[in-house]
Amino acid sequence: MEQEKAEIKIITNNALETFTFARHIGEKLKGGDILALSGELGSGKTCFTGGLARGLGVDEKYSITSPTFTLINEYPAKFRLYHFDVYRLNSCADLDDLGYEEYFAGNGVVVIEWAEKIAKLIPETAIHVNFEYVDEDKRKIIIKGQSCRLKEFRIDTKDGG
16 A cells, blocks of 8 residues: 655755754654655755754764765664765666665665665655755755655744644
């Protein structure tokens, strides 16, 4: 039976709001969750991932940076966080060497920056997060996924959500 899909839209006014919103979501994540992040360069994907990491319980001693050159960073938390950045990949085949299937099927939380580059590998159950520039500081964040999961992420905002 196909799960009902839902969407959350929120406007964040600065990086701190993006981080705080993501931290709230990180607190609600479960082992096996996959988040597919898309958006232009500098639109807030890594900032969002930092908030998710703190919400999952990644210690402040770990600096959350985009693994553009290493492709993946791992962080200990209540569920191990696997942070992928596939910006530099030329094709989905480039991920095979990493054994991505084990990460995607595991009990950790997987966050993928530039997920649109490997769209055909992303499981149907993934939570899709798209970042759009509103202006220099503001971002429109659109989260799509199974409605049963997205209900857990809702917070009261004046911008809707």
